[in-house]
Amino acid sequence: MAPARASSSRATVSERLVLIPAINKNSTTGYKCVAYSRRDKKFQAQAQNGGKRVYLGSFDTAEEAASAYARSEYGRADAAKLLQPRPAPTAAGAEAIRQAEREGLTLATSSSSNTGYKGVCYRKETGSKKYQLQVASGGKQVSLGWFATAEQAALFYARREAGRDTSDLTAPPPPPPPPEPSTAAGAEAVRQAGREGLTLTTSSKSNSGYKGVTFYPKERGSKKYKLHVWVGSKLLHLGLFATAEQAALFYARREAGRDMAVLYPPPPPPPPPPAPSSAAGAEAIRQAEREGLTLATSNSSNSGYNGVTLYPKQQGSKKYKLSVRVGGRQVSLGWYAAAEEAALARARHLWDTTVRLLEPQPQQAPPQGAAGPSEASYEEEEDGFDPTDIAEAVALSLLPDPPSASEQRAARWQARAAEQAARADAAATAAAQAAAEAAPPWDDEVEVEAEQESDSEDESEMEVEAAAAARVAPAPAAEEPPQCAICLDDLGAHPEARLQPRDPNGWGATRCCKSLFHYHCLHAWLSDNSEVETSRGMEPINTTCPCCRGFVSKSASRMLA
Known part of the structure; x- marks a missing residue:
């Protein structure tokens, strides 16, 4: 195997290929996209393209497989990233590189990272720290923190791998200097904080320069600085202020447990009432x-x-x-x-x-056998009462729900019926007065005789009625049979037809006033489309219950109960 390895190395040098090192430290071959197959007993080169594996071949040595990957378009792209010059580091990044050299550490590089350093990723985050350091732990990516430069993150990673101290890299940066106050009120708030020994907390992430204070230029009114604080996992709004310094002073006093009432100016006096535009308005004022x-x-x-x-x-x-x-x-x-x-x-x-x-609420008597409230409970109730809760209770007092459309119609019908009854009574009274004025006057003697005759007739009638009552015992009044309120038919003759809408004799009671009706009678009443002219315009006549003017559904299943 040695001659083959040597020949592959010479071929790699002659072709000037860049063998890409493995990203995962658990790789057994040491090369990227090269793995050993136990079944074939060879080294396979595979690349990733859009989530799919691309097979590049099987080879006897890991170097041959790495060379095959380097010759592919995927390997050339990785080599271009490795050979691409890294941008010049900032002053803080250069200082991190020099610190790594002084400590004898090597910053681990990576071709798969957008920063060129292993585990360091650049993200478009708000604030000055845009470089995130992540490591794999137990199959999950764990974030180790955010850094101002990629070199500082790489130095943190190198120290962590070597077991060195990393506290100086994770220390929070010093707070920025406070901005210059733009108004006299802001300068006075800064001087007041100095007199009270408080420090206005600044922040580089806030557009106002102070922690928790946000400037809203489109906010209505003169108070455009809003103060927020985190309480648990919720963002709590503490109020609007005219200057950022006043909001920061409020925050500092809150953190120190001081009194914050002086920062709330007294409410402005209510405006004068406008002049009444009508006589009714002037009368309402009086x-x-x-x-x-x-x-x-x-x-x-x-x-x-x-x-x-x-x-x-x-x-x-x-x-x-x-x-x-x-x-x-x-x-x-x-x-x-x-x-x-x-x-x-x-x-x-x-x-x-x-x-x-x-008003004191009426107390209900306890049921028999139950002990009443003890003196301790009364004392607890008295101690828990707060008179300042009256205003809030007034604002949150439960009003009755607004009347529904059916209730409004019933109220209008009742008002119209009362108005018509009042007009009829007035007309009858006027007619009686007119008849009395038109009748000829009686003489005194005739009037006395007529009164005596009427008295004697009344006495005789009363004697006859008393005698009849003494002879005949009063019989108990018979119970009136149930009748339909529209057609006046006897409903007791058909008890089996109760709540049977399809029965010709079906009947039931309304839900509003429990009046009895035939289904067909009430349906005919509700189906009448006649209209009458009122002060509100033309309105239908029959839309509610004939007896109480309550709401009645036109559906047969919900009409009667």
Whole structure:
């Protein structure tokens, strides 16, 4: 075998081939893409192309297989990478190379790495450290850290392989100098930190120059510096500040456990209320004064009042919408014709909510045999009460859900029925008064005689009724048979047809008021498409329950229960 090895070496030298060394230190041949086959008892040369293996041949020696790989296009590409001159290192990289020479270490190179050093990879990361060092451990790639230069990462790897100290390479770099304050408020914050003995933490990764402080130029208002801190695995927002120095001072005080309230300026006074634009608005303001309420104003609302928004394109006369925030969502409280009326409704709502929260809740008696709450539990409840929670409770108080469409229609029908009844009563009263005025006046004697005759008739009728009641015992009232509220047919004659929509005599009770109906009668009622003209326009007549105006489904399976 020796002559064959020598001849292969001479051929390699004459052809000026570059034998690519193995990347994996566990290689048994020492050459890249060369492996020994125990079955054939020869050395095989194989290359990788797009995730597939390319067989280059079998040879008697590892040098012949490595030469075959070097002659291939894959080996020539690897040789070009090895022969390509490495870019000149930076000052820190040159110092790492000289330090390796002083320690007698060799920086391991690699043709498969984009940096030219083994285990060192360049990545487009933010910050100054863009070179990552990785090693294989237990079949997994383990990161050993990030470095400013590839030479420092290679020196760390060489020291690790030799068992040397690597603490000087992993020490954090010194913090950058703080930027110059751009405003007088920022300079005052820096001087205040000096008086309190605090240090404003700087950072090269932040666009403001301070740790945790980010500058947002497109943020609305004068406060464009946002402060964030990591709490566990979550990023916590601590507020917006006018200058980066104020945010950094807040962060320093928080880290030192100092008071941070002085950095929060007092809230600006509320703006003056706008002048009322209508007589209804002026009356709402006077009513608020009589009730001792304050209409909350706001600069961010187009109406001038907090929670009140003007919608000029809204149809009708009510263009002001009142909304409150409950449990993280906006809840509408109605539409109003004037902004002052909406603001008065909001003030009344907050007052009623506060009174409801402060009222003592009725305590339910404990069941028999159960011991009531002990004195210790009362003391714990009193100790746990915090009066400052009232404002938050008011803001988060649960309002009733807005009425559904069916409930709104039922309310409108009830309001219309009450209005019609009131008009009928007024018309009857007016007719009675007119009839009384049109009747001829009676003489006094005739009027007295008529009264005496009516009294005697009433007494005789009462005597007859009492005698009849004494002779005949009152019989118990018979229970009225169930009847359909529309056709008045007896439903008791067909008990087997209850909840049978396909039966001609099928009947049931509504879910809203438990009134009884035939299926076909209620279906005919709901299917009537007649309309009536109202103040809101043309609306259908029959859309709800005939008895209570509640919602009734048109589906036969859900119509009655």
